Amino acid sequence: MIKVGIVGGTGYTGVELLRLLAQHPQVSVAMITSRSEAGVKVSDMYPNLRGHYDTLAFSEPDADQLGSLDAVFFATPHGVAHALAGELLNKGTRVIDLSADFRLRDADEWAAWYAQPHGAPELLDEAVYGLPELYRERIKTARLVAVPGCYPTAVQLGYLPLLEAGLVDTGRLIADCKSGVTGAGRGAKVGSLLAEAGESMKAYGASGHRHLPEIRQGLGDMHSAPVGLTFVPHLTPMIRGIHATLYSQLTVDPGDLQARFEQRYANEPFVDVMPAGSHPETRSVKGINTCRIAIHRPENSDTIVVLSVIDNLVKGASGQAIQNLNLMFGFDETTGLSAPAVMP
Amino acid sequence: MIKVGIVGGTGYTGVELLRLLAQHPQVSVAMITSRSEAGVKVSDMYPNLRGHYDTLAFSEPDADQLGSLDAVFFATPHGVAHALAGELLNKGTRVIDLSADFRLRDADEWAAWYAQPHGAPELLDEAVYGLPELYRERIKTARLVAVPGCYPTAVQLGYLPLLEAGLVDTGRLIADCKSGVTGAGRGAKVGSLLAEAGESMKAYGASGHRHLPEIRQGLGDMHSAPVGLTFVPHLTPMIRGIHATLYSQLTVDPGDLQARFEQRYANEPFVDVMPAGSHPETRSVKGINTCRIAIHRPENSDTIVVLSVIDNLVKGASGQAIQNLNLMFGFDETTGLSAPAVMP
Amino acid sequence: MIKVGIVGGTGYTGVELLRLLAQHPQVSVAMITSRSEAGVKVSDMYPNLRGHYDTLAFSEPDADQLGSLDAVFFATPHGVAHALAGELLNKGTRVIDLSADFRLRDADEWAAWYAQPHGAPELLDEAVYGLPELYRERIKTARLVAVPGCYPTAVQLGYLPLLEAGLVDTGRLIADCKSGVTGAGRGAKVGSLLAEAGESMKAYGASGHRHLPEIRQGLGDMHSAPVGLTFVPHLTPMIRGIHATLYSQLTVDPGDLQARFEQRYANEPFVDVMPAGSHPETRSVKGINTCRIAIHRPENSDTIVVLSVIDNLVKGASGQAIQNLNLMFGFDETTGLSAPAVMP
Amino acid sequence: MIKVGIVGGTGYTGVELLRLLAQHPQVSVAMITSRSEAGVKVSDMYPNLRGHYDTLAFSEPDADQLGSLDAVFFATPHGVAHALAGELLNKGTRVIDLSADFRLRDADEWAAWYAQPHGAPELLDEAVYGLPELYRERIKTARLVAVPGCYPTAVQLGYLPLLEAGLVDTGRLIADCKSGVTGAGRGAKVGSLLAEAGESMKAYGASGHRHLPEIRQGLGDMHSAPVGLTFVPHLTPMIRGIHATLYSQLTVDPGDLQARFEQRYANEPFVDVMPAGSHPETRSVKGINTCRIAIHRPENSDTIVVLSVIDNLVKGASGQAIQNLNLMFGFDETTGLSAPAVMP
Known part of the structure; x- marks a missing residue:
């Protein structure tokens, strides 16, 4: 203890x-x-x-x-x-x-x-960047861990298998992200009132958001070179959850993309690659530390669409922090993080 | 196992x-x-x-x-x-x-x-009526348990200390109840659509709801005589939760009501009597088996208002079912039911 | 103009x-x-x-x-x-x-x-109390009008036909009211955040709310004597709307209650007595100046339940203010107030 | 009449x-x-x-x-x-x-x-395609008008000034769209229940949606050549509203983009180009026939992000139908469509 x-x-x-x-x-x-x-x-x-x-x-x-x-x-x-x-x-x-x-x-x-x-x-x-799916070994011995932001977690886990394998044009990545209102914190702001944020959808920070350089740094690491990224976050009328919709263009024949994602995450306790054709819902991860991912290739074109969902307060913050703690102290990585999501 | x-x-x-x-x-x-x-x-x-x-x-x-x-x-x-x-x-x-x-x-x-x-x-x-706060000993040896309905659970737990002690006029009880939409089940009904039930509030079954005889039977047992009850359920634009607002008229000097409730429920693992002056929120029990209760006596009149909240799917259904199972099989009563509510 | x-x-x-x-x-x-x-x-x-x-x-x-x-x-x-x-x-x-x-x-x-x-x-x-259904003639010549509060409007219009006719026990009136969050105003308060007020229901001010004396004064006027009233407001996870559920006990045979309400409001442009058995929804008055009312007598007992819904920002505030203006300046009473509610 | x-x-x-x-x-x-x-x-x-x-x-x-x-x-x-x-x-x-x-x-x-x-x-x-901003003159004399779909309206109006002027790469257009649940109609489907669609976000039809060929046809007309389009719709937990986030890559120096949009829509009664830097909210068009648009160029790169919002039931359906009727019968185009949005 x-x-x-x-x-x-x-x-x-x-x-x-x-x-x-x-x-x-x-x-x-x-x-x-x-x-x-x-x-x-x-x-x-x-x-x-x-x-x-x-x-x-x-x-x-x-x-x-x-x-x-x-x-x-x-x-x-x-x-x-x-x-x-x-x-x-x-x-x-x-x-x-x-x-x-x-x-x-x-x-x-x-x-x-x-x-x-x-x-x-x-x-x-x-300081070690606390994304265990990329930096697990370094986290185990770290004294200081920087837990990734909520958007960066969803976006990086979605792009990871594509960028590590060098499959897509990294000059034109587009991350269209939707977040529940807890992403804005518990501060008493007019824009976060139920009467203001309820029953409505809007983008914000379209011209530049503080998570942009963090995501760019992480994607650059995977790719070992700078990337070009457009990142547009949106405020969604729900309490928790992030849905990242990630667009990229294939530059090579990727083979079986579904299998690539499944293999990359086969041993990851908190990344769930859903069956081909799936559309993950943010509520399926409400309160839990899982990131669920699905891969689409519309009309068999060269555009890949990855859907990646997390709970912004869990895998996007406090759950991932505990996952890091578990690694740092030699506990089983899933300790305290094994309950199913509350749904509905 | x-x-x-x-x-x-x-x-x-x-x-x-x-x-x-x-x-x-x-x-x-x-x-x-x-x-x-x-x-x-x-x-x-x-x-x-x-x-x-x-x-x-x-x-x-x-x-x-x-x-x-x-x-x-x-x-x-x-x-x-x-x-x-x-x-x-x-x-x-x-x-x-x-x-x-x-x-x-x-x-x-x-x-x-x-x-x-x-x-x-x-x-x-x-058949044993599975409200452990009233029938714990009988449940332990039961072969067949009828798990109480969601409204009946919230209403009975709120009125219990008043009726057992014979403090109020049982001829004029009024239970004004508000439920989230999961109370209507997962059936595909137009009235349960987000576009119909969202952003709106309405009563239903004001002239008679199937939970009425069940509540009446339970209150009658506490009081050892028939009771007069008006029960009006309302559909609330949320997924989970029941809020029961319970009105009754004192017939005797009740002494310290707060203390009476606290004593009655002192050993109950799933009933939480909140501090005097509280207004329990349904979200404080989201996903858990707890019933939270607060007692008010507006303007020190003879009208008592009890506020009682549960999660309709947990203490109002599946959680209470497991609580009964735990009792029937000799497990600790709280086994599997000890996580905190997800909030916000 | x-x-x-x-x-x-x-x-x-x-x-x-x-x-x-x-x-x-x-x-x-x-x-x-x-x-x-x-x-x-x-x-x-x-x-x-x-x-x-x-x-x-x-x-x-x-x-x-x-x-x-x-x-x-x-x-x-x-x-x-x-x-x-x-x-x-x-x-x-x-x-x-x-x-x-x-x-x-x-x-x-x-x-x-x-x-x-x-x-x-x-x-x-x-100062004239600006409830046209009670004080229309005085409003027409008033220089100073006090527009009724939102809860007081819904409660008074629901009780009016019962109290004017002396049908119920005015010592034990119970008004259980549910309001959307705009009732708390546009101030940046933590309790009004979507993340706090969403997906939850709670009572507030159960021991005393500032609308209580206003409602009591109005009901007393109808009855020409003081009344006993318990008033419990609740915060509901929606933007607009008030649902008042009004309980009272008959003291005389009321005859055809439905007809009494219909006759009382036959010439009122903004009070809609719904057919017998109805349960008005708050969304049916979203954005408009109408109060919709339904009357129930559960199990043919002596308890009457009146359901009364308004939009708190329209009939409960700005719409009623304009209705008063129309009367004060001799315009048709419904001028500018005739659009249907937006639904869904 | x-x-x-x-x-x-x-x-x-x-x-x-x-x-x-x-x-x-x-x-x-x-x-x-x-x-x-x-x-x-x-x-x-x-x-x-x-x-x-x-x-x-x-x-x-x-x-x-x-x-x-x-x-x-x-x-x-x-x-x-x-x-x-x-x-x-x-x-x-x-x-x-x-x-x-x-x-x-x-x-x-x-x-x-x-x-x-x-x-x-x-x-x-x-048959005339009933998008007045493109086909006003033909609509005036049409006997048969096909009212555009909801997504197609939001997407086409957002891309129109870019494609007409030939400013962007039409081979790689990406339309990430978010819709309220009324877009799925009033049918009793489990997926549209408040308990299923509430408090959650998901994509659907990522591999092909029926609005895709319609949008492609419309964009092709503006550009006078086929376009490459990726279109991903998302279900958002709100009743009304569509938010289209439209990505494209500049191929020429566009000059003052804000001015281009303002000029293109200067005489359009139902397209509102918001000030530079704006993020239109869907609630700002709730119940009305307006499309509000904002243009962003993040980090002054060659990626353009257009934000376009409509009410899916008004400009995306019934309001646009009436706008067409007005044109067909020689009424003022805005007749019956001039009320402000209800907000909040």
């Missing part, structure tokens, strides 16, 4: 960590911090946790206390992990950062997209 | 049994029947079950095979369990019926509300 | 006034104020208005300019109309207040529920 | 015609047919029409009666208009067909996609 802490626990990724860890037999949540809610019991803020964490309360962040734990999750806005991660690592605490702070390898690119200097460039070399 | 079967598994209570039993360490689902879907794998119909029941397929109902199992759940329309239950009991198989077939003790009343003769009146004497 | 202004136009009742007035042939909106959005075009904030108000922009409130108009709507939080109404009336401008400022006749009661002193008690005598 | 009929009026496009025509001062609906609902009043099936069509009832289709009218709308499944249109034209009645029967010019292609022979190839020559 290890002891973990959560910094910034009042948002959706924080409560989702608590929900999932309640089922994890080898992890105990010893501390959860929030400046604004210090003193409030987590089960008072999140009644779904009543009966599970009846004594745990939010506390002020305290580096000494956090530094006494085995691992700390950051479920914070960008910038916070920059300030604290180094100190915790020095105390021997492993850090799993759900924010964007350590996802980009290039501090200048980070600074450009986040409009502030990178706060911990000295840690970038050892 | 016991072996169980599910008769009529294509509906929402069937798939919910599968979802919950996937987490139950002492139960194996050996058979699931459906005439219309015989041969189809359950994970093809319900992709959330992919990875959990990859070989289980629907089969034609076969009394011999079902009779070789330890227990059989009926997740069927009314009338089906009447025809099969007796035969299974004779073979030594215990029966847990999620339909209405054995809920009413009076075969004539059943016949009147369901517009057909009762098909197994000889079994009514031994 | 008259000229009107709107004070506080950025909220839902403000934009709804604009939407409805765009179809009103005898009204021109000359001014709309908002301190926070001064200078912003209304069609930039509300793209549904593009093509309808392409030059109108929010401006700072200016009493002189407002005082030059024929009428001014207040679509403001409580307290604002107190401060401005008197000055406008002195300038000869008629005032139609959608807030709660002039709904209660008793300034002390207002102060108690709103936790601040009443700001214009000298105007209470001439 | 002209007299019109509606064949097949029980579906969503039928009731939407009734809703919109209730506001049309020059049209009277004399007949609406439905075999299954003959004798039922339209306001009994659609309570939003109460007070608007209180005597109109569904009747058996009768060619003689229909043939006595000025115009007949077909709001039917494919194949029905084939059988009746010729006879009505012969009687001098103009036909506006909302189904797919006359959209494709090539009878063989129609037969291939609809898996049955074309039933009226002799009428194809005179």
Whole structure:
């Protein structure tokens, strides 16, 4: 049994960590911090946790206390992990950062997209990008893991078998993505109100979204060269879920694409290649850490359409964070992550 | 490890049994029947079950095979369990019926509300009404359990402490209930379409609903006399959840009502009396077997308002069925039912 | 053609006034104020208005300019109309207040529920409660109209025929009401987020809501004596609509209740008594000024259940405000309010 | 005042015609047919029409009666208009067909996609494709108009200025489209239930959808050559609305794209080119006949992203049908179609 802490626990990724860890037999949540809610019991803020964490309360962040734990999750806005991660690592605490702070390898690119200097460039070399399907071995020994963003997870897992095998034109990739509203966080914004976001669909960030450089970096790694990517996210009137629709153009005869995908993911516990002809639904992964994928080749043309769905709060955030934790601490990779999705 | 079967598994209570039993360490689902879907794998119909029941397929109902199992759940329309239950009991198989077939003790009343003769009146004497908070000891030794309906569960648990203690006028009880659309089942009905039931609220069955006699019977048992009840269900634009708003008039000084409720349910694993002043949300029980209750006394008048929420498919159906199974087979009552609700 | 202004136009009742007035042939909106959005075009904030108000922009409130108009709507939080109404009336401008400022006749009661002193008690005598079905003649000559709240409109229209005729026990009225989330306004509150209010139902204000004294005053007027009322509002996962479920106990033989309701509302253009046995849906009044009502007497008992639905933003606010305007200025009462509801 | 009929009026496009025509001062609906609902009043099936069509009832289709009218709308499944249109034209009645029967010019292609022979190839020559932004003059004198499908309308209007001007590579067009569930009609299908389609997103028909050849034909006309198009529709958890996200690659310097779109649509009453940088929401056109469009060029690359939204039941069906009627009968093109969208 290890002891973990959560910094910034009042948002959706924080409560989702608590929900999932309640089922994890080898992890105990010893501390959860929030400046604004210090003193409030987590089960008072999140009644779904009543009966599970009846004594745990939010506390002020305290580096000494956090530094006494085995691992700390950051479920914070960008910038916070920059300030604290180094100190915790020095105390021997492993850090799993759900924010964007350590996802980009290039501090200048980070600074450009986040409009502030990178706060911990000295840690970038050892930060491991926590996509187990690509970096499992490095994650096992990492002290600092950057959990991928929600869109980047869905997009990268969908393109991975195509790019690794060099099958498509990487200069013209198009990722049309649809997300539920929890992707915008728990902040009280007019645009996230039920009366505003309900019964409507819209694109946003069509001219540039912060997940774009992260996805580009990941796809470039698979391909070992820069890629050209158009990424358009859309806000969908649902609470959870991401649906990525991924377009690319074949440049070679791919053979049996379905078999290629199935083979690539044969040993992946959290990637489910659906039968040929399938259309995965986001609800089929609600609350779970699975990415479901289907491959289409319309009219047998050279355009490939990959459909990739995840729960943005699980495989897109807190579930993947726990998957990383399992790898880092030598637990079975699926520990605490094995329940079926709630459907309907 | 016991072996169980599910008769009529294509509906929402069937798939919910599968979802919950996937987490139950002492139960194996050996058979699931459906005439219309015989041969189809359950994970093809319900992709959330992919990875959990990859070989289980629907089969034609076969009394011999079902009779070789330890227990059989009926997740069927009314009338089906009447025809099969007796035969299974004779073979030594215990029966847990999620339909209405054995809920009413009076075969004539059943016949009147369901517009057909009762098909197994000889079994009514031994059928136990599966509300553990009232009948736990009888359930433990039962061979045949009638799982309460969804509305009846929410209403009875809300009124129970008031009626057992004789605090209110039982001639004028009013239960105003709101249900998500899964309460209407998975049948393809125009009124259940997203385009029809979405973004709207309506009452239905205001002049008489089949759950009325069941609730009345249960409340009468608590009170040891007939009760007068007005019950109006409403269709709410959400997938899961029941919210019961229960009105009654005090006839005596009740003392500390909050404490009375807390004491009555102190040892109940699946009833959560919320702090005074609370307003439970249905989402706080989404996917779980808990009933959350709050008690209000507006303006310190003699009108009591009890708010009671459940997930209609869990505590209102499949979860409660498993809770009964746990009692019948001597398992810990909460086995397989301990995950927190998914929220948001 | 008259000229009107709107004070506080950025909220839902403000934009709804604009939407409805765009179809009103005898009204021109000359001014709309908002301190926070001064200078912003209304069609930039509300793209549904593009093509309808392409030059109108929010401006700072200016009493002189407002005082030059024929009428001014207040679509403001409580307290604002107190401060401005008197000055406008002195300038000869008629005032139609959608807030709660002039709904209660008793300034002390207002102060108690709103936790601040009443700001214009000298105007209470001439303020007319703008429920045309009760006060049509007084409205026609009024200078200052207090538009009823949303819940009060649905509840009063549902009880009116019963109370006017003295048919029920007015000591034990129960109004169980369900509202869409626009009832909570356009403020950025966590509880109104799609991720929080979606897929869930809850009661709120069960121990006391500000619409309670307003409803009680109105019902008392119909009955000419104080009434006992329990009022429990619920938040429903939809954008618009109120469903009031109204319980009462008969004290006399009511004769043909259906006919009584039909006769009472025979000449009301905005009250639709549905056929016996109906269950009105809130979506059937989406976007329109109609209140639809159905009457039930379950099991022929002495309990009457009235179902009453409105659009909270139309008959519950902006539509009723325009209905009042039409009466005050001698226009046909239905002018600008005659489109059918959008359904589905 | 002209007299019109509606064949097949029980579906969503039928009731939407009734809703919109209730506001049309020059049209009277004399007949609406439905075999299954003959004798039922339209306001009994659609309570939003109460007070608007209180005597109109569904009747058996009768060619003689229909043939006595000025115009007949077909709001039917494919194949029905084939059988009746010729006879009505012969009687001098103009036909506006909302189904797919006359959209494709090539009878063989129609037969291939609809898996049955074309039933009226002799009428194809005179059928006019009812997209006024392209074929206004021909529509004015047409006897038989094929109203475009919902997806084809959104996609064609979005691509039109690019293709007419020859700015993009027409071999690699990608239309990623998202539709509300009314696009699937009012049929009682499991997949359209709130419990199935709610809180989820999925693609469908990724390998081939019947709107594909229609869109391809239309885009080919603009470009005067065949185009290569990938079209992936998605089911979105909302009632109304289509959001088309349209990708293409520039082949020449386009100059000021925003200005090009604004000029192309300057005189179009129902196409609204939004300001640069906009992201149109489907709710901004709910219930109205407008198509709103925004143009993006991410990172100033050669990829153009056009966002195009419509209400699938209005500009995508019944509203566009009335726009065609207005043109055919010499009414102002916007008659009956001028109300703002209901928002929120």
